[in-house]
Amino acid sequence: MPARNALEALAMRPTRFLVSSWPWRSLAYLTGGALIGFATIFVVIGLLTVGLVLSVVVVGLICYVATLLSGIAVGRLERRRMRLIDHDPLPDPHRRPPGPGLRTWLMFRLREQSTWRELGYTTVSALVLCWMDATIVAAALFIPTSFLFAPLYVDDRPLSVTLPLTLVTPLALVIAAYPVTAWAGARAAMARAILEPRSDDTDAKLVEVTRSRARLVDAFEVERRRIERDLHDGAQQRLVALSMQLGLARLEVAPGSSAAASLAAAQDLARQALAELRELIRGVHPKVLTDRGFTAAVGEAAGHAPVPVDLDLRVTGRLPDPVEVAAYFVVVEALANVAKHSAATRAAVTASIHDGRLHVDVRDDGRGGADPGRGTGLIGLADRIAAVDGTVALSSPPGGPTLVHVEIPCG
Template sequence: MPVSTALDALSLPPMQLVSSSWPWRAVLYLTVGALPGGPAIVLLMRYGIEEPLPVLLAAVSTLVAGTIVFGRLERWRLRLVDNVPLPDAHRPLHRRGWRHTLRVRLREQVTWREIGFTGISTIVLCWLDAVVLACMVGYPTVALLSPLHERDRPPLAMLVSVGMGVGLLAAAPYVVTAWAGARAAMARALLGPRESDRLGERLVEVTRSRARLVDAFEGERRRIERDLHDGAQQRLVALNVYLGLARLEVPAGSPAHDPLVKAHELAQRALSELRELIRGVHPPVLTDRGLAAALHDLAGRSPVPVDVDVRLTGRLPPSMEVTAYFVVGEALTNIARHSRAGRAAVTAGLHGDRLILRISDDGVGGADQQAGTGLAGLADRVAAVGGTLSLFSPPGGPTLMQAEFPGVVR
């Protein structure tokens, strides 16, 4: 059975363990781990008694600032007693700059685990490493060498000292390897990636991917709207003009008059339907004048009177504007079809970094998000840009729909 960690090495036969490299690797691992204790005790003895608060603040600042570097060093040091590489649990950075790095790292659970592990290692574990090395390596070595430099000691005392040294040295491979393996297991548990971290990374990537898809989809909608507006709509307008001129040239009693009138009416209807289609794909008023003007346009075309109160300064992200527009459009359509309302209201405004959109009516209420009125699709559409949709519609009314969109940059 291959041995990959110091803890696995403890299952080897005694002679095989002693003759292997694992005890020596464990000694080196613990020696490196005990090094931070030296500077810490010097600083504590030199400044900590007279000025404890500055020393404490400096220690905490150093701990937080150096924790990621310490984590990387610990992952590298772990290879001494663990042949399985420990991957970095931090997410890759997509932008440079210390502000972005600090913002991303402080939101990661592994960063706080690294801070805790660094603190425990500096305050407790390094001293335990030193104690294990002193008891299992240092003292036995000194005891075995004592006959060479303490010749005036009584023979019995020297014999006891040498015997204790031999006993401790015989147990040292097991004790040192076991403690190093336990330290390494603790480091792997705290610094290694966890399933929750991986799920968080996947969630972040899914959110970014969804945002990219939404932006690409809205860009394609704008392209289709532009092609229809500049192509098919212009040809239908020209066709209507020519048919109108032809109607003026054909007498009323002519056999061609009635078919020409019918063709003109069909062309006008096709032009009207195309304009509605363009407005449904991507309303030109939204592209040209922004969300406030587009909401007023929606309210003006609603069969139910709508009070509009929009308090926005400047433009919002395109995907957010389009989603807000279609939320209001679908809500006003449902109000006209189902609510029997006498009046509706639309309000929109910024609260912090969030766009809050509210649509209310004085109708009969009883709207259900799962009843197939398009509300479930609206909720999915709002969620696609990171927002939330809530509905309050008790039987008898009134009805209030609220959509929140985060991430507005003023």
């Protein structure tokens, strides 16, 4: 397996290491570090000088702000340069600003911890690292070059003395390859330690992912409601009208005729389709949940459940829409699992609010042994609750009973 960074490359056999690209990549990395460090020194000194001279006008303030933000450019360049000697990419810790505009971007960047870490790295690079880079590179190039051209500048020594120095040049290059690569690897490790995203950056991104998931869930629920309205106000009403028209047509034909039998069969099919459509609408998004809230919707779901359900719903008033939707579908999914998998004879649903959190319990007297990994819908249920910052707990020992406990913040 090829080495992933310069320090790992040093563990290669000497023959492999010397013919690999690591010494040259390390030399290029250090040379670039020295040049960038010196350029940073001149640019920062220039910005501070201009800022000091023009501090009475806006231009001076702009120079000071540019100095503070200079670490962003140096950090971005360093993350790209590290690919020379470290194959593990260093991710960009900066997040996208919440809105457009230069002022928003500046305020957002100045509040990020990563901006100040990059400024700290830029300071260390300009004051210490670039000088060490230059020293290592100069020594690695100067000493072999001195040996190589010794016969040209050593005039007071015979050729028998200076020629061996020239012949030692390859050995000097071999020796120089190791400290160059070692310092390049150590320098990259220091840069990674400073520039690598910290837990605060990760937490911020996690918060953004959580909010994005919540927005997707909200958008999905809006779409469910739209589909429910379209089915309820469109297809369902047309099926009702079709059934009525077929009933009127049956009155116009002679009883016992073949036409009467066909119309009766068609009306039965229309009634079956209407019943299936109503069941589908209830599964998409029940209208009673939108109109009357969680308690009424759970009561209707319990009335359609295949097993008897005892209800103890101590929830008064309306809850936030995402909470009502999530809690309702938890109850529906749990009762569906009771009917399909538990062989229970009775179930119970309790709900109450304590300390600003909705507590919902669904119990059954079935055989237990519920396993989320067997496709019982419990994983999807947990994902739905997690999207509203809730928690799900499952207790289902073999032999039963099974309890699904859900808590959702109601703030």
